[in-house]
Amino acid sequence: MQQPQIEEKxxxxxxxxxxxxxxxxxxxTFPYNTNKITDPTSAVRLLEEFIGKEDREHFVLIxxxxxxxxxxxxxxxxxSLNSAIVSPREIFKTAILANSASIIVGHNHxxxxxxxxxxxxxxxxxxxxxxxxxxxxLLDHVIVGDDGKYFSxxxxxxx
Numbered sequence: 001m002q003q004p005q006i007e008e009k010x011x012x013x014x015x016x017x018x019x020x021x022x023x024x025x026x027x028x029t030f031p032y033n034t035n036k037i038t039d040p041t042s043a044v045r046l047l048e049e050f051i052g053k054e055d056r057e058h059f060v061l062i063x064x065x066x067x068x069x070x071x072x073x074x075x076x077x078x079x080s081l082n083s084a085i086v087s088p089r090e091i092f093k094t095a096i097l098a099n100s101a102s103i104i105v106g107h108n109h110x111x112x113x114x115x116x117x118x119x120x121x122x123x124x125x126x127x128x129x130x131x132x133x134x135x136x137x138l139l140d141h142v143i144v145g146d147d148g149k150y151f152s153x154x155x156x157x158x159x
């Protein structure tokens with residue numbers, strides 16, 4: 001006589017998956033006389049006010065809507081006396097969350113001399129290329145120095 005087979009049940013252990021919500025948090029406000037960027041000098045004035053006197057490099061993102069109104073300011077990176085590590089990934093994370101149509105990036109040179117370095121030009125090219133893929137145009141990359149001196153990648157033909 002044959003023994004009835006006992007059917008073994010395998011218990012499948014379900015994995016827990018993270019369900020997330022992505023949102024941007026307003027940290028604070030920054031008082032400024034206008035919220036529109038019309039040319040490189042208006043971006044420079046904003047950056048001078050925001051990071052002009054810092055003793056280390058601060059790399060800042062200015063997010064803009066379709067009418068070039070500032071929707072967000074974000075300090076992407078704070079570096080050392082003469083460098084700051086910048087990744088397009090970090091720039092566009094904020095730009096996407098702010099629903100940016102375009103962006104302007106900028107940083108200060110604590111030395112006071114706003115001339116672009118080879119690294120400044122290289123990172124600008126990478127940001128510009130990433131923006132093309134994402135549909136968020138890089139309008140300018142400005143470097144702020146002392147006494148109103150600045151370097152605009154747009155004015156110098158790098159963008």
